[in-house]
Amino acid sequence: MRHWLIKSEPEVFSIRDLARVKVTGWEGVRNYLARNFMRDLMAPGELALFYHSNAEPSGVAGVARVHGEAVPDPTQFQKKSEYFDPTSLRSGPRWMMRHFEFVERFPALVPLATLRADPALRGMALLQKGQRLSVQEVSAAHFAHVVALGRATRPR
Secondary structure, eight states: OOEEEEEEOTTTSOHHHHHHHSEEEOOOOOOHHHHHIIIIIOOTTOEEEEEEOSSSSOEEEEEEEEEEEEEEOGGGGOTTSTTOOTTOBTTBOSOEEEEEEEEEEEEEEEEHHHHHHOGGGTTOGGGSTTOOOSEEEEOHHHHHHHHHHHHHOOOO
16 A cells, blocks of 8 residues: 655645545646556555645645546646646546545644654655655655654644
């Protein structure tokens, strides 16, 4: 079983939004490596850290679960969508997505600064310079450690 980290700007879609809707499609991913992770490697039931990006502060807000198989991202076919791709065909879609379901919201965000300062997270992809992927794999040890940090955080 693999573990993941998925990023979203909280103004666009937050962990609170996921808790409210229960299940959502992770649409709009337009990076081939992130697409390949979702299409080829993710499996139903696997867990993902839900990361709030471009926030003040950015950090891990909770946990989601992969829900179902990869499906074509419908936004690639919607001409009015910012994610429209005129070169993608319905007969051979270029962009795939997964659905995620809500598992848990941490009492408080685990800030990026806390993650960076923790020696137990050395080597975690999120913390590497230049790492901007919106979907990335996380080792089981790093996943468990971040979840423990998240459950131990106190609300501010």
